Amino acid sequence: xxxxxxxxxxxxxxxxxxxxxxxxxxxxxxxxxxxxxxxxxxxxxxxxxxxxxxxxxxxxxxxxxxxxxxxxxxxxxxxxxxxxxxxxxxxxxxxxxxxxxxxxxxxxxxxxxxxxxxxxxxxxxxxxxxxxxxxxxxxxxxxxxxxxxxxxxxxxxxxxxxxxxxxxxxxxxxxxxxxxxxxxxxxxxxxxxxxxxxxxxxxxxxxxxxxxxxxxxxxxxxxxxxxxxxxxxxxxxx
Numbered sequence: 001x002x003x004x005x006x007x008x009x010x011x012x013x014x015x016x017x018x019x020x021x022x023x024x025x026x027x028x029x030x031x032x033x034x035x036x037x038x039x040x041x042x043x044x045x046x047x048x049x050x051x052x053x054x055x056x057x058x059x060x061x062x063x064x065x066x067x068x069x070x071x072x073x074x075x076x077x078x079x080x081x082x083x084x085x086x087x088x089x090x091x092x093x094x095x096x097x098x099x100x101x102x103x104x105x106x107x108x109x110x111x112x113x114x115x116x117x118x119x120x121x122x123x124x125x126x127x128x129x130x131x132x133x134x135x136x137x138x139x140x141x142x143x144x145x146x147x148x149x150x151x152x153x154x155x156x157x158x159x160x161x162x163x164x165x166x167x168x169x170x171x172x173x174x175x176x177x178x179x180x181x182x183x184x185x186x187x188x189x190x191x192x193x194x195x196x197x198x199x200x201x202x203x204x205x206x207x208x209x210x211x212x213x214x215x216x217x218x219x220x221x222x223x224x225x226x227x228x229x230x231x232x233x234x235x236x237x238x
Contacts, residue, residue, distance in 0.1 A: 007234055008207060010061050010183065012036040012217030018045045018052060024221055025056045031230045034059040034086050036215055050083045059086035061183075061215075065123050067091035070101040077102040078109055080118065087119035087183075089163055092150035099157035107158075119161065119181055122154035127165040127186030144168050148175045155180060161212070166201035169209040185215040189233065203233050 009032040013021045018041075025035060035058050041049050042064060053060050062085045066073045073090055080088045090102060103120055110117035124147040125134075131143050139146060147168040152175050154162055161181025164172055169182055184206045206214050216233065223229035 007031060007033045008203075008211070008213050008237055009220075009230060009233055010034045010036050010213050010215045011220055011230065012038065012063075012185075012215055013041055013049075014038060014217050014221065016040060016044055018049060021045075021049060022052055022056070024226060025053050025058050027227050028220070028230055029056055029058045031227065031234060032058075033213060034061045036061045036063050036217075038063045039065075047083055050085060054084060060084075061086060062088040065089055065091050066102070067094045068098070070094075070098040073098050074101045074105045077106050077120070081106050081109060085118050087121060087160075089121040089123050090159075092122035092124055092154050092159075092162065096153055096157050099154060099159055103158040120159050121181065121183055122150065122157075122159045122162050124150040124154075124162050124164045124168070144171050148172060151176050151180075163215075166206040166209055166211060166214075169206065169211055173210045181212050182210060183213045183215060184211040187214045187216050187219075189219050189229075204236050207237055 011028055011032045013024060013035050015021050021041060035053050037049050037060055050060050050062065062080055066076050067090065073094060090099060092099065099122060106117050106120065125143065134143065134146065147164055148171050151162045151164065151172045155176050161183065162172065163183045163185065165186045166184045169184065172182060187201065187203055187206055189202055203214050220226050220229045
């Protein structure tokens with residue numbers, strides 16, 4: 001898969017206005033693989049944000065992290081598919097039945113309409129969480145063991161890949177193989193602050209570990225020159 005990727009960067013549009021997002025999309029669309037729409041922008045602007053990116057020629061990773069009963073997540077996934085996004089995600093902690101039902105219904109709908117389905121990802125453990133957070137939740141497994149278990153469960157459900165911290169990429173690759181998409185947040189260039197992330201790596205470290213795509217937000221969108229920041233990361237990776 002790596003050789004087919006023009007850019008590995010997914011830019012997180014963590015902004016509160018459609019016009020702010022549009023300026024970034026216009027500026028960066030030729031230098032990044034996709035744009036991530038999360039809860040903030042989607043709650044503010046809804047499907048208009050997805051349409052705007054498509055109208056500008058970009059691709060969308062809809063990062064809403066569905067986690068609910070199987071039927072609800074499956075129905076939400078079908079609505080996402082109608083938006084024509086490049087990829088979207090759900091929480092692996094929602095369980096095997098939830099993930100399997102969503103995957104099956106999206107595949108069936110895509111097949112029936114003769115369309116390519118979006119890449120479906122499962123979120124393992126948030127990059128803002130560390131071992132102490134797991135203990136407070138009553139989870140006694142080690143971080144890597146838990147992430148690998150959730151990734152393996154996701155693969156069993158038919159999910160295309162996972163969202164996971166760069167620290168667990170190698171273990172996921174060993175367990176789930178190479179034909180399994182890994183999208184990695186928690187990416188910070190060496191000169192950037194950690195912000196609220198705990199399990200982080202630089203872009204090059206993450207790709208060397210086996211990430212297919214890296215999610216980069218503030219180090220690009222809040223840079224003095226966002227385009228130069230994105231191009232600098234691409235240059236480092238190539």
